[in-house]
Amino acid sequence: MIVLPSIFRRHALITLLNLFGLTAGIAGFLMVSLYVAGELTVDRGFTGVDRLYRVGTRLSVGGNDIVLGATTPLLVEPLAQDFPEVEAVTRASEEDVDLQDGDRVLTTPLLWADANLLRVLDYPLARGDSATALARPDGLVVTPDLARTLFGDADPMGRTVQVAGGQMLTVTGVLKPLAETHLKFTGIAADSGRGDKNWAHMAAEQWSHIGETAVYVRLRPGASAEAVAARLPDFVRRRAVLSQLPDDVRQGFMTLRLDPVPSIHLHIKTFNQSKPGGDVGTVGLLSAAALLILGVAIANYTNLATAQAIHRAREVGIRKLAGARRWQLVALFTGESVALAIAGTLTALAVVEVLLPPFQALVGRPLGFSLLRDGGFLALVLATPLVVGVLGGLYPALVLSGYRPAAVLKGGTAPAAGRLRAVLVVAQFAISITLIIATVTVLRQVAHARTAALGFLPENLYVVSQLPHDAQRAATMKTELAKVPGIQGTAFSSLVPADISQFMTQLTVPGDTHGATPGKAFMPEFSADPDFIATYGLDLKAGVALPPGWRPAADGERRYVWLTEAAARRLGYAHPTDAVGDRYTDEEDHPVEVAGVLGNVRFRTARDADEALMFSVGATGGFLTVRLAAGDPRPALAAINALVDRLYPEARRAPRGFADDRLEAQYRTEERQAKVFAIFSALAIVLANLGLFGLTALAAARRTKEIGIRRVVGARARDIAWLMVWQFARPVLLANLVAWPLAWWGLHRWLGQFTVRVDQGPGTYLAAGAAALAVALATVAIHVLRVTRAPPASALRYE
Incomplete structure (x- = not known):
């Protein structure tokens, strides 16, 4: 228990104001410090972490860049052969897998990995040997949570579980509780457990076929990452298998880089990453706000202490007459300030304990006092009252100790x-x-x-994702949904609000168009069925939604497309009407005709400029969008979900939700x-x-x-x-x-x-x-x- 000096008890109101202000300022500062410490420690527990890198990829097509954290899994052997600086290379691929235990099916994120993964990214094991746990072709290392979910309180070692539709996996290790990492998984399985989908069956693949595989390298001690990165462009030119790409696309198509593993969480944003990273801007803003609040609290204390100085003038005069030196008075008054700051810090720790759960919900990450075990954060907690007390109390102490005894004892006015x-x-x-x-x-x-400039009506749009492309089932789905009350329209497409997919196509623009620039042009291309415009409420600026007699194009037949205004401008058209009816050829020399031009559509965030988009009019796509009538949506939603589960049984757990929720999530x-x-x-x-x-x-x-x-x-x-x-x-x-x-x-x-x-x-x-x-x-x-x-x-x- 802290016993406050008698001066604090004599001036109780000012003391309480000071104590409350310091407590609030220090509590805010400590909560933010917990958050910042947690963000800065992600992925920093690996051995030799300063030598660990993930090989990232940038794909460039027609001025459009796609930044990926994944790369081709075929890099492993060439990297090891061409770069003597590389000590070890390993791969990991994230996938949501259905694990079957008897009649129960559990969907969980797994890492398919090389046998040496746990020696490169050395997540600690509570059971098993990291050197051999993934050496077995059916090896599986599980987190404690997954082990409890699958096997209850039974010993998980040696137990088996089956990948739905695949082979049996055997538990060969149990991880210790994981510190936060950029990878999303509840288990790590040997890659050979994927059967014919594993990396051994990809030897003849093109390097342009990039899935979800991350390649990690650990450099030898003393090796320069900058020197390795400088040789990567030449490495790609010599080694990359890109023969399927046209010559004019191959040059500069792929660029490799080295991402430091500790930087991935906060500093590296990539396309379609499975686990959202941290936000360095939020870290900076929170830190600045907390320091400002702590500064306000210190300024409050300094203000009140100097304003209160007049009441202690006679005390100072008497102490000086009794022989007190100025440095002794400075130490006394600064010590009082530090004592009050210690009391504020102890009270602040209690406040943090109470307010930590809502603060965790606010910042979107788990926090806890377990970070006190970190020497740096513990030192910060111990140093806070000393720093705050000295900063807040030193100037008032100098003011008080500077009083002249004769003047103040005669009733003179002390400096304020x-x-x-x-x-x-x-x-x-x-x-x-x-x-x-x-x-x-x-x-x-x-x-x-x-809401601004979306180009479509987001209200009452229900989206079902990750459906297989199947024209017959899509037609059946649309027919069945048309019979459901409360549904005003349906459409299949390969692009919906907040989707970050990107597909590029190369067009050859002839010289007889109505203003387009002749030559090669690259365009983001997505598919959309004939009801896409009506379902989304898009603005058709020119042309028609569908030409008379339209039907889905067979292979090699003419395709009809819609362009957005931004796409028409990119091709060189001055006015939307000029583009209607013009014909191009795609990269396979198939004919393409512009049926209409749409107003600009912003499916992604307001950070992006108006997107140049081309929609190929087809019969299906990976997303189903349903426009619901106003009113209670629950009966219609139940019917939609039941139809999806019946017609697409393999997509029972497909993500689904309202478009405006998807937009808000951005x-x-x-x-x-x-x-x-x-x-x-x-x-x-x-x-x-x-x-x-x-x-x-x-x-x-x-x-x-x-x-x-x-x-x-x-x-x-x-x-x-x-x-x-x-x-x-x-x-x-x-x-x-x-x-x-x-x-x-x-x-x-x-x-x-x-x-x-x-x-x-x-x-x-x-x-x-x-x-x-x-x-x-x-x-x-x-x-x-x-x-x-x-x-x-x-x-x-x-x-």
């Missing part, structure tokens, strides 16, 4: 450090106003990005940022106004006799109220002049990542400033009313 207090109040409210503006702007941008990071800003904005305002409350109380106490005299000589209550209100309103008004340009600069840079964005009008800035001023004035008014209503005689008898 008013100029510093004014600066700190301005800084506190500038931080608060900046955070308010950021919160409102981020919320406005997220709301705007969800802005989860921004929503979290807005919530973080909102919480820290509220906390900053509370802390700033607590400090203002204390300053007002001290100011009113110091000016009690002055106020009494003014009342006696005829001053009205509103005159005195205006005098005090204006004293504290000026720094808040000045804070706006500091906060507005800072907020505009930061938000201008943040909004720059969006192609569709809100304007930074003056309304948000004025409202934020007015809100901060209103709260500050309300805080001051509490003391003003108390002082102005007191009888003048009481004020004149003060002291």
Whole structure:
């Protein structure tokens, strides 16, 4: 238990204000520190982690780049042969697998891996030998959770489980509880357990056939990753098997890179990654917000301590007359500050324990005090009260210790450090106003990005994903769904909202078009059935949805396509109507004719520009979209899901949900940022106004006799109220002049990542400033009313 010095007990109100402010600031700082520590420790527990790299791939076609974390599994032997710097190479492929245990089927993410995976990415084992666990062709290493799910409390070692439709796997190892990693799995199985799908059957494949395989290399001690990376372009030119690609595409099609494994989680974003990585921007914003809040708390303490100094002037004078030296007084007063910071830190740890679950939900990652075992974080916790106490208490200690005994014992006025207090109040409210503006702007941008310029109607669209391409079953599905009440339209396509798939096709544009640039052109191509336009509510700018007598094209027959306006512009057309009816040939020399031009469609995020898209009109696709009528959707959803399960039994666990939910998921990071800003904005305002409350109380106490005299000589209550209100309103008004340009600069840079964005009008800035001023004035008014209503005689008898 911390016993506070007697000065804290004598000035209980100020002590409580200081303790609350320090507790809030330190609690926010420690929670964010837990989050940052967790983010920075992902994938850092491997042996020789500074020498571990994942081989990443960039595919470039017609000016479109696709960044992948996967690469061709055929790299293993060539890398080992051509690069003596490479100590070990291994592969891992993520797949959701159905494991069958008797009549029970469990779908779980597995890693198919080389036998040496656990010697390169050495996840620790509780049971088994990492050197041999995957050497067996049926070897399976499981997490403790998967072991309990499959076998209960029985010993899992040596137990078997069958891959649905495949071979038996035998448990050869049990992992220890996993620290967070960029890979998503509950078990690791020997690749040979995939049967004819394993890597041994891919020897004749093209390097352009990239699936879900990640290749990891560990370099030898002292080897230079930069030197290896510099030789990768030549390695691709010599070794890559890309004979299926046209000559003009092959050059520059594939680029390899080395991604440091510890950087994957925060710094490397790739196409279609199975597990969302962290966001370095969120880490930075949270860190900055926490430091600002801690700074506000320290400024509060400094403000109140210096304002309170007048009450300790006689104490300082007596101590100096008794022989105390200045350094002793500085140590005494700074020690009091550190003691209060220690009390605040202990209280903050209790607050963190209570608030950690909702904070985990806010930031979207597990946190816990287990990180206290990390020496760095434990040192941070121990250092926090010392740093906070010294920063908050050193200046007031210097002010107090500088009093002259003769002056203060005669009743003279001690220096009050008013100029510093004014600066700190301005800084506190500038931080608060900046955070308010950021919160409102981020919320406005997220709301705007969800709905602005989508080019289709997202409401009441239900999407079923990962369906097999089967024209006959697709036709049956559409026929059956047409009979279900509450369904207004259905369409199959290979692209839906929030899908990140990318398929490129090469077109040959002849010279007799109506304005298109002749030559080769690359275009993102997706399939869509004839009802796609009506189901999504797309805007047909020119042409027709379907030519008369349309039917699905057989192999080699003419295909009809729709272009978006951006695609028409990319091809060189000045107006959408010019493109209608023009014909090209695709990369297999099949004829392609433009049936119509659609308004631009934004299926992805507002960070992306208007996409150039080409839709090939066909009969099927991997996604089913159903437009529901307004009203209760549950009966229609039950019918849709029942039909999907009956007609596509292999896709019973296919993802399904509403399109607007898929769109909202794209802005989860921004929503979290807005919530973080909102919480820290509220906390900053509370802390700033607590400090203002204390300053007002001290100011009113110091000016009690002055106020009494003014009342006696005829001053009205509103005159005195205006005098005090204006004293504290000026720094808040000045804070706006500091906060507005800072907020505009930061938000201008943040909004720059969006192609569709809100304007930074003056309304948000004025409202934020007015809100901060209103709260500050309300805080001051509490003391003003108390002082102005007191009888003048009481004020004149003060002291």
